[in-house]
Amino acid sequence: MHGKIVVAAMAVAAFALPGLAQTSGLNGTWKLNASKSNFGQFPAGGDETDVITVSGNDFKQQVTTTGQNGTQTYTRSCTADGKEVALTPDDPRGHLGRITLSKLQCAWDGKALVFTETANMRGADLTDRLTFTPSADGKTMTMTSHITSATMNGDRTLVYDAADASAAAPAGMAPTAGAAAMIHTGGGDPPGPNLSGTWTLNISKSNFGQIPPPASQTDTIEDNEPAVKIAEDQKGGMMGDMNMTTTLSTDGQETTSAGMGGSPVKSTAHWDGSTLVVNSKASFQGADVTIKDSYSLSADGKTLTEVTHVESSMGNFDSTSVYDKK
Numbered sequence: 001m002h003g004k005i006v007v008a009a010m011a012v013a014a015f016a017l018p019g020l021a022q023t024s025g026l027n028g029t030w031k032l033n034a035s036k037s038n039f040g041q042f043p044a045g046g047d048e049t050d051v052i053t054v055s056g057n058d059f060k061q062q063v064t065t066t067g068q069n070g071t072q073t074y075t076r077s078c079t080a081d082g083k084e085v086a087l088t089p090d091d092p093r094g095h096l097g098r099i100t101l102s103k104l105q106c107a108w109d110g111k112a113l114v115f116t117e118t119a120n121m122r123g124a125d126l127t128d129r130l131t132f133t134p135s136a137d138g139k140t141m142t143m144t145s146h147i148t149s150a151t152m153n154g155d156r157t158l159v160y161d162a163a164d165a166s167a168a169a170p171a172g173m174a175p176t177a178g179a180a181a182m183i184h185t186g187g188g189d190p191p192g193p194n195l196s197g198t199w200t201l202n203i204s205k206s207n208f209g210q211i212p213p214p215a216s217q218t219d220t221i222e223d224n225e226p227a228v229k230i231a232e233d234q235k236g237g238m239m240g241d242m243n244m245t246t247t248l249s250t251d252g253q254e255t256t257s258a259g260m261g262g263s264p265v266k267s268t269a270h271w272d273g274s275t276l277v278v279n280s281k282a283s284f285q286g287a288d289v290t291i292k293d294s295y296s297l298s299a300d301g302k303t304l305t306e307v308t309h310v311e312s313s314m315g316n317f318d319s320t321s322v323y324d325k326k
Helices: 002-015 020-026 177-182
Strands: 028-032 047-055 058-067 070-079 099-109 112-121 124-134 140-148 153-162 197-201 216-224 227-235 242-249 255-258 264-272 275-284 287-297 303-312 315-325
Touching: 020 124, 028 287, 028 303, 047 315, 070 099, 070 112, 242 255, 242 264
Parallel strands: none
Antiparallel strands: 028 047, 028 153, 047 058, 058 070, 099 112, 112 124, 124 140, 140 153, 197 216, 197 315, 216 227, 227 242, 255 264, 264 275, 275 287, 287 303, 303 315
């Protein structure tokens, strides 16, 4: 798991993949900061967490909101090529919760992504122009929204904090029922779900960007808080067969594991709610590489998702790996 990302980092440093640095600022898990946002004439809603994945021109925003009407999820996705796309009723890109889109358009504006979506509301078109902009330090993302229709105009500015830099959710904002069931409770228990088990990489559900995936991968995780051990068995792929073991400590203490060629990888890990965040650093051919992994467990405990951002002086890389529990 972590060893795979080290290999990806080495590939980035070795090949200096072009164009990824522009898009990498939006990748990650983002939590809505209602106190810094301006909802205009629209209701504020409830708690919101977004997971954004950008690979080349492919953009995906997975939204989870929790409010008075319970928990709702939807996915916004597009190809940022500037082309307007007419959507058929059965196109999954057109379904945003209770709203059905008739067309969408997506394009880059510098480091910002502009997503224009159109829906038919009571016989008239309503257009929402959304602009996603990351801050220079990567700690916040701002989404501006300009809504126009025959009967209304409105603007919103929503500010999101990076998941590992945001404060705890405000009082009254309880986790979803599924997340609450997975989170340890009790004064002496660890704050996150237990990740122990044998996990098989689901290549068809994963996104490796421009790095070719392995032929197969199985990870065995031993989660004995605060100690977490990840044993990775990878077959095929860019670097061939590999067996690597990563040790972590979720209390924030730095740990060292052997990376590619035995080079040391230093990591710190902590729980951010139900998400395990791991920040690592390594060196390859004189270039420093930093790696941020965010691990989240599905509500039923059967799927583990790893969102990764790798940075080096010669290029950046992002990937999303999905694992099924054996």
